Amino acid sequence: MAHRIAVIAGDGIGTEVMPEGIRALEAAAKRFNIPLEFTTFEFGSCDYYLEHGSMLPDDWFEQLKGFDALFYGAVGWPDKVPDHISLWGSLLQFRRRFDQYINLRPCKLMPGIKSPLAGREPGDIDFYVVRENTEGEYSSIGGKMFEGTEREIVLQETVMSRTGIDRVLKYAFDLAQTRPRKKLTSATKSNGISITMPYWDERVAEMANSYPEIAVDKFHIDILTANFVLHPDWFDVVVGSNLFGDILSDLGPACTGTIGIAPSANINPEGNFPSLFEPVHGSAPDIAGKGIANPIGQIWSGAMMLEHLGYQEAGEAMVTAIEAVLSDGNSQALTRDIGGQGSTESLGKAIAERI
């Protein structure tokens, strides 16, 4: 029985990097004999919105829920549809309705990729950000009052639940346990955000009791972002709320120079619903249509998808192929953002061949 993958390319460079993601997955499927079956959907893009007045059809949940995974490109094109409409109408729906409560993002110095930090070498930085992906600061409760007057006021409620916090913490602690350093860092801001964040801290302290072998520390988000720059080698597994995880999982890859190529997994660990795999980068309207977008984020996300489906070795082989092509440094293959003269396709093909 084939693994059924729903493919949603989305907007902008999403549509350009997606074919390379699939090319690499097909190469891995062939080598490791993995039965994959791709089904492409047009919805989940701003063009779909312009035609249909919504980002997704009414029955999207029914259409997608039976798939084994969703392979996503990038969504958003602010000139066509405001971001909060396109995102809340697609990606954020998937995360919530498919209860993908883990957002997992590796931050890793890669060979051939220049880190903006002074004196850091591959091996120095290698950690995961585990982000709560369904609640917290990304809330749909709130509104506006005294509209259009001087007294205008807007409110938005952050919502955190014990269930929501504990399950992401458990995932993060379990992940830390698989790592050699067995270290977990919690992102907080309990000195300023005085209701939700002290509660987050309490749950971390409680959960830590069940994991005596894990070394736990915490930092307020302000100094934690500083420490990502100053001491990225301190980190192993970093866990944060929806917003803090969002910030840290862009900042982390920025510190490793991999913001344009980092992958992410939106995971429903129980497998009740499909998980979703997407590059960290967005749809990049500024470079869309030129065939120069770097496809590594999409390919690396594909590797995370294979690992999630149980093919650890195949996923690792894909990452190894990426690293090998980066190490080679063949400028005909590499895209411009990483110093080459190649295209989305040339880099995608080089990686697929390596696999």
Place this chain on the structure above:
Amino acid sequence: MAHRIAVIAGDGIGTEVMPEGIRALEAAAKRFNIPLEFTTFEFGSCDYYLEHGSMLPDDWFEQLKGFDALFYGAVGWPDKVPDHISLWGSLLQFRRRFDQYINLRPCKLMPGIKSPLAGREPGDIDFYVVRENTEGEYSSIGGKMFEGTEREIVLQETVMSRTGIDRVLKYAFDLAQTRPRKKLTSATKSNGISITMPYWDERVAEMANSYPEIAVDKFHIDILTANFVLHPDWFDVVVGSNLFGDILSDLGPACTGTIGIAPSANINPEGNFPSLFEPVHGSAPDIAGKGIANPIGQIWSGAMMLEHLGYQEAGEAMVTAIEAVLSDGNSQALTRDIGGQGSTESLGKAIAERI
């Protein structure tokens, strides 16, 4: 008539760097003939809390409101008092009750201070973070329900008002107008935080109409933190909400290597209430009591205070003295965090002498 300065040293290294802050201010006062009068208060520290059961006396507002400025060290000592109690009971009270709605923090590469970023030189990075300092995510509305059960839930309301947003934006635009590059960057997250942040964006767009000569851009906070690391030279004046400003004003100084020495001003621009000047660093319990804390943040905050009181030249002379002592690189004077073998006092004295 002397300018009356209320001095609150607070906790930990706050009490150690404060004398050096005053020493430098007295040197500047002497040279520029500025009448300053310091009055020291014991409250606003965790020790005060342990004795009195609150961080401040009931009549703190009456006691302090007549001063021309507050010169603050650092507050917080988590082993004695939880941070959210000590901070909400002191610093955050001052900011709110004295309506210090601007938090201003320079991010500047200084001579002799190593930036963690590769290949950046003094002059490359020089911007301000302007932070909303009274509302937003730092809210006192919210609570907990189903306490102690599996269904436990916590809520905290972000509150933004047109008044609150517009006045910080106005300050930031006005500041941008005094700068050669005339550039303003807004921190948002309107793609995810879907109620308050689109409103923030609207107000920025509206305010921009009144400042046609300012170049305005905006980034979502996640990619903005990444850009602080990747392109710190892009920024001139960066404006953000209470939380985003908090994060950016630690991350910015981290990128310039100045996190331990950066100053900050909590300003009530109308002068209805005293403004408050404090180093960005905290009370640092880990190094407190050793006499090794770097006093530059306190001294630089003093410089911002003099400028606020109208003594531009004196403030600049203090910063020039800091830069000169850093350039000298005399290891007997410098503290350990910046490569010296000196003490809080030796560095404070060296700077005071220069002034």
